[in-house]
Amino acid sequence: MTDKATIRVFIADDHAIVREGLKQILAESRDIIVAGEAENGLDAIKLFRKSKCHVMLLDISLPDRNGIDVLKQVRKEQPELAVLMLSMHREDQYAIRSLKAGAAGYLTKQSAPRELVDAIRLVAAGQKYVSAALAQELAAQLGDDHAGAPHEMLSDREYQTLTMIASGKTVTAIAEELRLSVKTISEYRARLLLKMKLKNSAELTHYAIKNQLVE
Numbered sequence: 001m002t003d004k005a006t007i008r009v010f011i012a013d014d015h016a017i018v019r020e021g022l023k024q025i026l027a028e029s030r031d032i033i034v035a036g037e038a039e040n041g042l043d044a045i046k047l048f049r050k051s052k053c054h055v056m057l058l059d060i061s062l063p064d065r066n067g068i069d070v071l072k073q074v075r076k077e078q079p080e081l082a083v084l085m086l087s088m089h090r091e092d093q094y095a096i097r098s099l100k101a102g103a104a105g106y107l108t109k110q111s112a113p114r115e116l117v118d119a120i121r122l123v124a125a126g127q128k129y130v131s132a133a134l135a136q137e138l139a140a141q142l143g144d145d146h147a148g149a150p151h152e153m154l155s156d157r158e159y160q161t162l163t164m165i166a167s168g169k170t171v172t173a174i175a176e177e178l179r180l181s182v183k184t185i186s187e188y189r190a191r192l193l194l195k196m197k198l199k200n201s202a203e204l205t206h207y208a209i210k211n212q213l214v215e
Helices: 016-027 041-051 067-077 091-100 113-124 132-141 156-166 171-178 182-196 201-210
Strands: 007-012 032-038 055-059 082-087 105-108
Touching (some): 007 113, 016 113, 041 055, 041 067, 055 113, 091 105, 156 182, 182 201
Parallel strands (some): 007 055, 055 082, 082 105
């Protein structure tokens, strides 16, 4: 797996203070070194190729693109790379979507430093990392009687559009942020409303707040 048992880690997070904090935590572990870093999705995709890393710590909310999109691109280019998603969002919002997209694990940024180091070692060894709470959620979804909430039927991009609309952003603002056309975002909105059997953005926002999909 690694050269001289050293785990090379790449950090992709748009907050410099978070990257520095992560580097300080990892510096205390003799078997882990930070091989590179990036502050946005485009740089993460470009720079990780040169870093020869074993594990990528990937923020799910990057300024130029969604972390799950970056995850899919990275996994396509280097399927053996273990990607550990980091997020401010609760596990029930993005963890399962991340794992389905190919992530090796999911950690919230409120996790303890010891948990981060253990998770890195675990995924570097080819295993998956999930918290006890997430493991229970995954087990529940395997049950035959698990119908699933309406928002679980959405694609990753539709789900992202839902949370952004529920946060008060307009279709135009979402299009600019995701670097997509207004027409494309409008199509995502129409599809998610249809799938969830909702009439308008007001009902969508009410649903998101009721189900704690937005802060």
